[in-house]
Amino acid sequence: MIRDKIKRLLSNKNGFSNLGEEKFIKNYLSKIEHKEVAVDIAAHDGVFMSNTFNFYKAGYSGLAVECDNKKFASLANSYKNFDKVMLSKAYVYPENVVSLLEGYEIQYDFGFLSFDIDGYDYFVLHELLKKYRPTLICAEINEKIPYPIKFTVKYDRNYLWDVNHFFGQSISQLYTLCKKYNYDLVELYYNNAFLIPKEKNTFFPSLGPEEAYLKGYVNKPDRQQKFPYNKDVDVLLQMQPQEALNFINKFFHKYEGKYEASIT
Known part of the structure; x- marks a missing residue:
């Protein structure tokens, strides 16, 4: 299973973030004036594959959100000495993400958002950016879906990730939010995109x-x-856009009606 493969790949890695994203986050934040406030949506156990643990450990305040009972229990135990970090055991939906952050009095322009819910990410982030303007966003994409395919899982309150290729949004879909909310896409690092507000980005090329x-x-x-588990879809990288779209629709046939896919 994909889950077992991921665990084996991560068993000997250094640091806390999945593939070393921490070094990029630290570099960006060191060059941009920001509030030392981090929000982690889908924080897992707060340590494993965490983009925020080292920042909370260094004194950042903020909010860590996790919905799973066991993961949240581990999160609460790991963060018991982080007095400035608030914890929320909650499912995050488009209709509650703003009220959730408001309830914990998160500042409008907080410093860093780590965002990875393995589902209808696009719709939640869309609503969050209507109200908030984090200085740096690290948002997971579905790296399997090539440019220029716009792909997103549709919002469904009952959605649960099947631990397979069907999740999230493509880079082209995320880029629509960059254009709508005036964010620069400054880096894609494997399956994590880094976004900075245009008005704050004076160091990094868009x-x-x-x-x-x-x-x-x-x-x-x-x-x-x-990403050895992407072998069965790597053929997409050699296809023309319409051919790739046809492949995706056939590959995800059992999810018909549960996603949107089109060519940019």
Whole structure:
């Protein structure tokens, strides 16, 4: 199973974030004036694959959100000495994400958002950005879906990830939020996109979704080693857009009606 493969791949890694995202986060935040407030939506146990643990440990305040009972119990235990970090055991939906952050008095322009809910990410982030403007966003994409395919799982309150390829949003779909809310896409690092508000980004070049996808995922020399479980869909990277869209619709046939997919 994909879950077992992921665990084996991570068993000997260093640091807390999945593939070393911490170094990028630290670099961006060191160059941009920001509030030392971090929000982690889908915080897991607060340590495993965490993009925020080291920042909370360094004194950042903020909010860590996790819905799973066992993971939240581990999160609460790991963070029991982090007096400035609030914890919420909650499912996050488009209709409650703003009220959730408001309830914990998160500042409008908080410093860092780590966002990865393995589902209808697009719709939750869309609503969050209507109200909040984090200085740096690290948002997971579905790296399997190539540019220029716009793909997103539709919002369904009963959705649960099947621990397979059907989740999240593509880089092209995420880029629609960049354009709508005036964020620069400054990096794609395998399956995590980094976004900075245009008005705050004076250091880093803005990338288009195609450039970011090629540089950050497709042309990574160790991509196949990092993502061996994508072997069955790697053929998408050699297809023309319409052919790729047809492949995706056939591949996800059992999820018909539960996602949106089109060519940018």
